[in-house]
Amino acid sequence: MKTGKNTRYTIIALVAFALLLVAAEFLFDAFLKRVFNLCAIYAILALSLNLVNGFTGLFSLGHAGFMAVGAYTCALLTMSPEKKAMNYFLEPIAPWLANVQIPFLPALLAAGLVAALFGFLIGAPALRLRDDYLAIATLGFSEIIRVVITNLQGITNGAQGLKGLPAYSTTFVVWGVAVLTTIFMIFLMRSSFGRALKAVRDDEIAAEAMGLDVFRLKVVSFTTSSFLAGVGGALLGHMITTIDPKMFTFMLTFNILLIVVLGGTGSISGSVIAAVVVTFLMELLRFLDGPMNLIVFKTDGLPGLRMVIFSILLMIVVIFRQRGLMGNKEFSWDMLAASGLLPKRKAGSGAEGKEGGHA
Amino acid sequence: MTFTLFLQHLANALSLGSLYALIAIGYTMVYGILRLINFAHGDVFMLGAYLAFYGITMFSLPWWGALVLAVVVTAVFGVGLERVAYRPLRDSPKISVMISAIGASFLIENLGIVIFGGRPKGFPVPEVLSRVIRLGAVSVQAVSLLIPAFAALILAVLLWVVNRTKTGMAMRAVSTDLDAARLMGVDVNKVIAFTFGAGSLLAALGGIMWSFKYPNLSPLMGVMPGLKCFIAAVIGGIGNIMGAVLGGFLLGFIELMTIAFLPDLTGYRDAFAFVLLIVVLLVKPTGLLGKRQSEKV
Numbered sequence: 001m002k003t004g005k006n007t008r009y010t011i012i013a014l015v016a017f018a019l020l021l022v023a024a025e026f027l028f029d030a031f032l033k034r035v036f037n038l039c040a041i042y043a044i045l046a047l048s049l050n051l052v053n054g055f056t057g058l059f060s061l062g063h064a065g066f067m068a069v070g071a072y073t074c075a076l077l078t079m080s081p082e083k084k085a086m087n088y089f090l091e092p093i094a095p096w097l098a099n100v101q102i103p104f105l106p107a108l109l110a111a112g113l114v115a116a117l118f119g120f121l122i123g124a125p126a127l128r129l130r131d132d133y134l135a136i137a138t139l140g141f142s143e144i145i146r147v148v149i150t151n152l153q154g155i156t157n158g159a160q161g162l163k164g165l166p167a168y169s170t171t172f173v174v175w176g177v178a179v180l181t182t183i184f185m186i187f188l189m190r191s192s193f194g195r196a197l198k199a200v201r202d203d204e205i206a207a208e209a210m211g212l213d214v215f216r217l218k219v220v221s222f223t224t225s226s227f228l229a230g231v232g233g234a235l236l237g238h239m240i241t242t243i244d245p246k247m248f249t250f251m252l253t254f255n256i257l258l259i260v261v262l263g264g265t266g267s268i269s270g271s272v273i274a275a276v277v278v279t280f281l282m283e284l285l286r287f288l289d290g291p292m293n294l295i296v297f298k299t300d301g302l303p304g305l306r307m308v309i310f311s312i313l314l315m316i317v318v319i320f321r322q323r324g325l326m327g328n329k330e331f332s333w334d335m336l337a338a339s340g341l342l343p344k345r346k347a348g349s350g351a352e353g354k355e356g357g358h359a
Numbered sequence: 360m361t362f363t364l365f366l367q368h369l370a371n372a373l374s375l376g377s378l379y380a381l382i383a384i385g386y387t388m389v390y391g392i393l394r395l396i397n398f399a400h401g402d403v404f405m406l407g408a409y410l411a412f413y414g415i416t417m418f419s420l421p422w423w424g425a426l427v428l429a430v431v432v433t434a435v436f437g438v439g440l441e442r443v444a445y446r447p448l449r450d451s452p453k454i455s456v457m458i459s460a461i462g463a464s465f466l467i468e469n470l471g472i473v474i475f476g477g478r479p480k481g482f483p484v485p486e487v488l489s490r491v492i493r494l495g496a497v498s499v500q501a502v503s504l505l506i507p508a509f510a511a512l513i514l515a516v517l518l519w520v521v522n523r524t525k526t527g528m529a530m531r532a533v534s535t536d537l538d539a540a541r542l543m544g545v546d547v548n549k550v551i552a553f554t555f556g557a558g559s560l561l562a563a564l565g566g567i568m569w570s571f572k573y574p575n576l577s578p579l580m581g582v583m584p585g586l587k588c589f590i591a592a593v594i595g596g597i598g599n600i601m602g603a604v605l606g607g608f609l610l611g612f613i614e615l616m617t618i619a620f621l622p623d624l625t626g627y628r629d630a631f632a633f634v635l636l637i638v639v640l641l642v643k644p645t646g647l648l649g650k651r652q653s654e655k656v
Contacts (some may be wrong), residue, residue, distance in 0.1 A: 125641050131453050131465045132396045136589065137640055140633030143586075147630040175511075250582075252466060261458055304472030311466035319447045354451050 005326075006333045020076035025171045031173050034239070037171055040178035043275035046186050046259040046299020047268065048228030053257075054265035055189060057201030058127065058222040059135040061253055063229050066115045067144025068248035069147055070230025071237035072156055073110035075165050077102050077236070083164050090160065091153040104168040104301045108177075108234050116223050118145070127215065150245040161186065161244025169239035177235060178272075181228060185268050197221055199268075255282075258314050263325050270326030278310075285309060363496040368619040373501040374572060376611025378512035381565035381587035383595070383603035384517065385558030391534040391598035392554050394453070398460040399440060400562055401585015402467035405578060407433040408482070408570045409475050411508025415483050422485040437559025438552045446548070464585075471578030482574035489571075502571045514604060515563065517557070521545045521600065526553060534598065583629060590636040596649025605647060610635065 024036050045063065052060045079087075081099050092098075102110075127139045149156045156162075200214050208214045237243040255278075264272030273318040288305040290304050317324060329335070382404055388508040389397045407429050414425025444463040448456045520529035529550045532540040543546045569584065570576060591610045595602030610632055618625050639646065 025519070053454070057454075059457060125488060125637070129644065132394075132457060133593070133640060133644065134584075136396065136593070137587055137637055140590070144630045144633050147627055151626040183636060254461065257458065257461070265454075304469040304477065307469040308466060308473060310549050311462050311469060315459055315466065316464040318455050318462065319444075320453065322455055 009333050013350035018067075021171060022173055033171065035279060037169060037174045038240060039181045039276045039279045040174040041169075041232055042237065042256065042259060042279050043178045043272045044181045044228060044235070044249070045190065045232040045256045046263065046271040046275045047181050048232060049223045049253075049256050050260045050263075050265065050268070051185065051188075051197075052222055052225040053260055054271075055194065055201060056197045056218060056223065057204075059131060059217060060138040060222070060225075061135050061250070062122070062138030062140075062142035063256055064250060064252040065138075065145035066119055066140075066226040066244065066250040067233025067236065067252065068145055068243075069116075069118050070111035070115040070233035071243050071248070072149060072162075073114045073230070074104075074107045074234030075162050075237050075243055076100070076155075077107035077110055078104055078166055078168065079164070079308075080166075087157050087160070087162055087164070089155075090158070093157075094154045097155060104166070104173075104238070108231060111234035112227040112231040115233070116227035119223045120219065123219050123226075125220060127218045135265025139253075141250075142250070142253065144246055146245050149248075156245075158247060161242060163242045165238050165241045165243065167238060167241050174235050174239070177231060181231075181273060182268060189268065193217075193220075223337075258310060260312060261324055262317055262326045264323055264329070267324070267326035267330060269331035270324060272331075273331070274325055282306070282310070283346070292347045364619075366377070366497045367499075368615055370497060370499045370503055372615040373608075374506040375615060376608035377507040378565050378569050378607075379584070379588050379591050379611050380573070380604040380607030381510050381513065382566075382584060383591040383607045384514075384600055385561045385565075386589050386592040387595070387600060388530075389559050389596055389602040390552050390592065392530065392537075392551060393445070393449075395445065396460060396589060397555075397558070398457070398585075399444070399467055400558065401581035401583075401652055402464050402471070403433060403437055403440070403559045403581070404562040404566040404569070404584060405471060405581035406467065407559075407566035408576055408580065409471065409578075410563070411570065412480060412482055412576055422449070422483075422488075426564075426567050429567060430560055433563035433566075434556045434560040437555045440559075441504040441552060441555040446551075453473045468578055468582070475576075475578055477578060479575050479577040482576055484571050486576050492534050499543045500572070501550040504570070506568050506572065509564075509568065509613060513561065514600075517561075517600065520557075522549075526550070530554060587632045590632045593636060593646055594639045596646030599646070599648045602646055602648035 024033055027035060045067070049060070049063050076084075076097055077100060080101055084093050084098060087093075122138070122141045126134060126141065129137055129160050133238050152158065189198075194213050196207070199210065199212060200217055204214055206302055233248075240247075257280045259274045260271055262278060263270030263272070285306045288309065371374045382400070385400050385403075386397060386527035388401070391396060410432055411422075414420045414428050415422055416427075420428065440463060444458060444459050448459055463541065484502070488500070491498050492499045492501055492504065519527075521530060529540070529545045530553070532543065532545055533547055533550045537547060540550075545645055565584075565624035566581070569580075587610060588607065593606070594604045594609060595604070595606030597603075613635065614628060617631060618628060643649075
């Protein structure tokens, strides 16, 4: 396949993606738009988890905690003083927070930075641990963050959560951040830093023998991932426009882990594609939780059935196809051509096509 | 704070600690042999409690009959879980096995929601056990005394099995070196299945006794005790049965005593265990009674 042709495909895909975004913003109904935007947020989160789990080989289960930090930071920075006064009826808000209000983008950046700070503070001790100990310690930290948020009534409004966040997470914002994150990840993994991370993943001892500062690499990777998780959490908060500590349980980390594993640990395009597929599947399969009439028997709604399917899916993938959708490979036009899909000139949806533009 | 009040809290801490110890043993046994955190252990605990619940309410069995039946069924379930979710991945990277374990845990929880219903159920505690006994100035439920006694009995049996029987010897061999044990003619699969069976049995017992003391069943009831008991096992030194017991008691005591003497911290109750875990991991990563393992290159 000639490169010229590939470039043409890339341009077509990019234009299609841009058109899709415009169409989404102006034509989609509220529900579809929400699901579509959720895809972008999950893509950001999956990429950030993949950076740690897939590329650096550290099994972290603490993502929900960093998302909570990001979401709360951003919410507290963007909410107007009046809104805050309305929310804090059990205990007044801490005076130094009451009148703070800054625009969304700096707040988003601050959310990422605060989450990164937490990531650094947690990572510096925790990353001395390995494998399952690291997993359980990060899980522990995220639980601690959640419990602390629940109890800091004067700052986070405790279990009541925050309501009425400004709905800043529009289609262009979330997809814009998702595209930036994807591009960032692609350049990161192509850099010598990214190669060093992969070396740590493949063989820590060999990497150390080659003169890499393994511990420092791990901390930087973990901190970067926390930054992205914080941004993702902030976007999620401003999309749903209400946050509370119960949102950020292990369940949330599980959803993201599901996307990373299905997409292939160590594949950027895999994470993005799986984020779109899983998010849509999760919404499409919602009927499973509702009442069903299966001719043979009737049910009055079986809440939980949807997650049963996803758990089984996760286990099947891990047991029978460990590489997930993409393994550790990236999407490319040649790959699509090899599978015989390309000649028809119909190359997936815009979201997937965009990925190809940079791969 | 009077001495009687202290004794009262001590009695409560003793039974909570025994429950933690029972569940922590299951984690430690599985980890000792497979180097695997059985994330689904807390959900097996939940399953045991629900089976006993249905044994009593649906089949009107006497409580001890339901207990025996639930424990046996849960043990079989544990063996099946290992066969389906863990055995195919025995030679895979650790992360894969752990993802499978997390998947299994979510599967059991959500199946629990589908089958048992998400609404919490009240456990019918037999009258014999809920009776309040007065010991001097301290009044405790009969079950709070029964739990430590029962836990001690089970621990004695378990230690006898591990240290004195041939199966126990095989278990120790597999935990020291799986491949070498296989070469020596130990049926590794059988030993692992036995370990999972025994661990699930203990989890079910723990779950049922937990429900006697805290009679509130929900499909997610196993999550927090599960995490805490894993932490107890790590604190004591994972892979070491006495360590799990020590960790369980330590955690039970610290949790209840902190709440009793510093009531302001009650909201942070679920975080204690994690803070303790992180401190122990950073200071003595192998736990209080754990042996140091050097890494082979």
